[in-house]
Amino acid sequence: MRTKKQKAFLIAKIVSVFFVLVIVGLFVFRDALLQKTLVSISRKMEQDFNSSFSVKKAIFVGVTGVEMDDVLLVPKNADTLFRIENIKTRISFWHLLTGTIRLESLDAKNGYVQLVKNENGRNFDAFLLKKKDSTNTGDKPNYAKLAYRILNRALNLVPTDMRLENLSLRMNDMGHKSTISLQKLELVDKKLESSIQVQTNTFNQRWKIKGIADPRNKQTDIRFFNIDTGKIKVPYFDERYNIKSSFDSIRLNVSNIDMDNGELHIDGFTSISNFTVNHHKIASKDVVIKNARFDYHLLFGENFIAVDSSSTVLLNQIKVNPYVSYTNETDKIYTLKMTIPKMKAQDFISSLPEGLFTHFKGMEANGNFDYHLDFVFNKNKPNAVVFDSKLNKENLQITKYGEANIDKLNGEFVYRAIINNVPQRPILVGSGNPNYTPLSRISPYLRKSVLTTEDPSFFSHKGFINEAFKQSIVKNIRTKKFSRGGSTISMQLIKNVFLTREKTLSRKLEEILLVYIMENNKIVSKERMLEVYFNIIEWGPNVYGIGEASSFYFQKSPSELTLNECLYLANIIPSPRKFMYQFNSEGNLKSFAVNRDKQLKRLMMRRGIIVSEDTIYQMPILITGSARSYIKTKVEEVPTEIEQPTSIEEFDF
Secondary structure (H helix, E strand, C coil): CCCHHHHHHHHHHHHHHHHHHHHHHHHHHHHHHHHHHHHHHHHHHHHHHCEEEEEEEEEEECCCEEEEEEEEEEECCCCCCEEEEEEEEEECHHHHHCCCCCEEEEEEEEEEEEEEEECCEECCHHHCCCCCCCCCCCCCCCHHHHHHHHHHHHHHCCCCEEEEEEEEEEEEECCEEEEEEEEEEEEECCEEEEEEEEEECCCEEEEEEEEEEECCCCEEEEEEEECCCCCEECCCHHHHCCCEEEECEEEEEEEEEEEECCEEEEEEEEEEEEEEEECCCCCCCCEEEEEEEEEEEEEECCCEEEECCCCEEEECCEEEEEEEEEECCCCCEEEEEEEEEEEEHHHHHHHCCECCCHHHCCCEEEEEEEEEEEEEEECCCHHHCEEEEEEEEEEEEEEECCCCCHHHHHCCEEECCEECCEECCCEEECCCCCCCCCHHHCCHHHHHHHHHHHCCCCCCCCCCCHHHHHHHHHHHHHHCCCCCCCCCHHHHHHHHHHCCCCCCHHHHHHHHHHHHHHHHCCCCCHHHHHHHHHHHCEEECCEECHHHHHHHHHCCCHHHCCHHHHHHHHHCCCCHHHHHHHECCCCCECHHHHHHHHHHHHHHHHCCCCCHHHHCCCCCCCCCCHHHHHCCCCCCCCCCCCCCCCCCCCCCC
């Protein structure tokens, strides 16, 4: 009888012999298996992707090495997608036995990936991710496991020993061409170094990538910078989207990728220096961020993805702690929390990106502040959006204004509207202009009507209406575009007097900050804001201020306007240059405009702004001023220039 020890030894011997036989079998038949695998790949490419895949020569080198020559992938009736002259690779044998492919080394030279879009379509369409079947199985992905699996597969394909030579990425998007040529890349003993040539229709540059890459320990620290003088320019986007961007250097660091208690943690940082971007939707000039850094702590759970609040964003001297998350445990919920810890107001002003806040240049301030934003959007319950914004001040005071001197609203000044980047005629805002109308001489009906349509809570809010912001966010998310702004009279006033009508990120951010400064520092009284607003807004083509508008439409002074006339004037504020299309061939308001004015009247009565006695003896409006020449009646009249009650050309502007 054999002892247990002898039996165990015998089993171990049998297993060893078995593995030896398997290894020998694989070694003997490996070339046949390799050819069979390549044939299988070729068939799959043809069947699933309508593409031709071929390898001119493929052989094993050593025990686990493979060498291939002239590897080619060509979609049917399209430009070549991928080609490489020679590739040598060595894989981990033991990982292969467990069904995992891990590259130990890679040598490749003379090849390219080519992405082409022309009148015949795109040569890579067949390889894009297909839309999933609309049938809902009810299964939810485990984000932690999914992300960890993808990362592991990707890192296993990064060899610890790599040499690449003369490889390129070519892009041709309807004639917008860019080529990024990897002239040389070496990864030896975790040290990575490469030289890259970039060529587009507009520039040529040489880049360098240098640093440490350790795929097995899931760590990297690399830096991109320009070998030549000047900054690195970002290719393709300048021609395709008219976005011009550049930077001195970018650093990317990944210090930790770890799966712990079902959660995936990814830690590291990325930084960029002297980043410059120019696009007409951002600002009218270059926007420059001198130094920016993002220390990130990413979390992936079973049903959530998050940027942890321990992450830090540094923008020059501005420090921000963000928290961003998406969860689908029950509902699909998007969360954004942002905190700016206590900092000096002057440091904040000095750290604003150049070109993005031009009206703040030269501004000085004392004191400190901290800021907190809490935003939650539930896609399944969109009307329950949370938007809470708080700024805490500590002896905060503006001591010197920049280009936008808000205090000028308290005195006499000259206003010029800007339409399509063209300054309009000057309007003197003050008693020196005979058309200027103090608030006390404007019909109370007009004040009430305009406040109802434009900003009902004007006298109680501090420049912003949280509920309007919430509804604006909900509508913008639903329509997937900026279709609603939630603008108050304070915001309209700042936009008209100090800013332009251009729809840029810069203009909107400046508007928000200037309104906050004006309202929260009580620089201008509410009554003065409303008075200036009535005297500068556009009421018709080349008609500015209520003094000109009253004469233009009704040949009256603003104090003589009737309720119906005020309802009409309040309702044309959004599109004053198109007022004439609201009238029929008899010169009377069309039914839709009449009903619109009636709805406003009923709303004001429900809110107690007017009473039933106010509506007695109200006649339909009759256009008697020079505005009548713009209305197409049965007897055609030739439009004449707007009669300006008094010319102000005598003022030296």
